[in-house]
Amino acid sequence: MRLSEVHPEGTKVMIGSVAFTADDIIRFAEKFDPQPFHLDAEAARQSLFGGLCASGWHTCAGWMKCFVPYWLGEMKRLAAEGIEPPKLGPSPGFRDMRWLRPVFAGDVITYFVTFVAAKDLESRPGWRINTILCEGENQNGEAVIRFESKVIEFP
Amino acid sequence: MLHFEDFPAGTRFAFKPVTVKAEDIVAFAAEFDPQPMHLSEEAGKASILGGLAASGWQTSAIMMRMLCDSYIHQTASEGSPGVSSMEWKKPVLAGDTLSGTCTVIEARTSRSRPEIGIVQLRGEVINQRGETVAICDYANMIRCKPAGSDA
Numbered sequence: 001m002r003l004s005e006v007h008p009e010g011t012k013v014m015i016g017s018v019a020f021t022a023d024d025i026i027r028f029a030e031k032f033d034p035q036p037f038h039l040d041a042e043a044a045r046q047s048l049f050g051g052l053c054a055s056g057w058h059t060c061a062g063w064m065k066c067f068v069p070y071w072l073g074e075m076k077r078l079a080a081e082g083i084e085p086p087k088l089g090p091s092p093g094f095r096d097m098r099w100l101r102p103v104f105a106g107d108v109i110t111y112f113v114t115f116v117a118a119k120d121l122e123s124r125p126g127w128r129i130n131t132i133l134c135e136g137e138n139q140n141g142e143a144v145i146r147f148e149s150k151v152i153e154f155p
Numbered sequence: 156m157l158h159f160e161d162f163p164a165g166t167r168f169a170f171k172p173v174t175v176k177a178e179d180i181v182a183f184a185a186e187f188d189p190q191p192m193h194l195s196e197e198a199g200k201a202s203i204l205g206g207l208a209a210s211g212w213q214t215s216a217i218m219m220r221m222l223c224d225s226y227i228h229q230t231a232s233e234g235s236p237g238v239s240s241m242e243w244k245k246p247v248l249a250g251d252t253l254s255g256t257c258t259v260i261e262a263r264t265s266r267s268r269p270e271i272g273i274v275q276l277r278g279e280v281i282n283q284r285g286e287t288v289a290i291c292d293y294a295n296m297i298r299c300k301p302a303g304s305d306a
Contacts, residue, residue, distance in 0.1 A: 028216075031216070031220070032216035032217065032219050032220045033216070033219045033220065033223060034220075034228075035227065035228075035232065037234070048233045048296070055216075055219065056234075056235060056237075057212065057215055057219050058216075060212055060215070061186075061187040061188070061216070062187075064187050064188045064210065065186070065187045065188070068188060068189055068190060069189075089203060090192075090202075090203065090246075091211055091243065092242060092243055092244075093240070093241045093242040094240075094241050095239060095240045095241070096237070096239060096240075097237045097238040097239075098236065098237040099234075099235065099236060099237050147238075
């Protein structure tokens with residue numbers, strides 16, 4: 001079965017949540033994005049963000065952290081129903097990523113995926129590029145991140 | 156300290172080379188992207204990536220660190236509203252040495268906040284063979300020089 005059959009177009013599915021602790025925010029930032037507003041609560045208060053907040057790349061990684069177990073569960077569920085799961089491959093990238101609001105220490109972000117479109121690859125028969133909309137919102141229901149990701153699907 | 160005025164189109168910063176270690180790939184993947192080709196050499200070899208490969212999100216995060224070290228740390232930067240496009244062009248495999256550049260594409264002041272400029276940049280990450288592994292078009296909010304300053 002193809003991804004477009006498993007996920008009807010436009011259906012938004014919740015894939016999980018991540019709690020962003022101050023420790024996790026600082027640990028990620030020390031390695032990858034050591035800017036004062038991701039490392040130090042006092043410095044963050046002086047910045048445009050107004051408080052210690054996660055690197056935008058940490059917020060993205062949180063989406064992936066939810067999607068992988070969600071998708072493993074989907075594959076198991078489909079197999080149990082006797083349906084061959086779609087064979088998803090790596091992603092060639094994403095577009096239109098918007099960091100809509102800071103993710104502050106203590107926020108819990110819930111992530112979603114929405115199937116948008118599938119396009120057949122002319123160069124490789126049976127291969128497809130799927131477009132999926134990826135979103136996250138905080139515990140107040142405010143959108144914090146959205147982007148459109150591409151996912152390869154094998155025949 | 157660099158301000159918005161120091162970022163005319165064409166300004167370019169070079170990334171310091173970074174070697175991506177197998178243990179770092181596995182540690183990142185275990186926390187954020189636990190797919191087999193990011194967790195073991197064997198599974199990576201069996202995949203179309205051809206070896207133990209970094210999650211695209213790790214490559215992105217490594218690029219972020221390169222941006223910090225190349226210019227953001229010496230810039231009055233106020234973060235980013237987003238990324239218009241990220242292309243993961245080639246797998247980043249364990250042992251690869253990444254470097255690259257980022258280049259200012261366009262710079263304009265913010266209409267709503269005249270003290271802030273919005274700079275569009277393109278980051279390009281290359282491997283030790285000179286192959287482009289990632290291209291990223293993104294925006295960076297940068298404070299303008301304080302009024303009255305002639306520095």
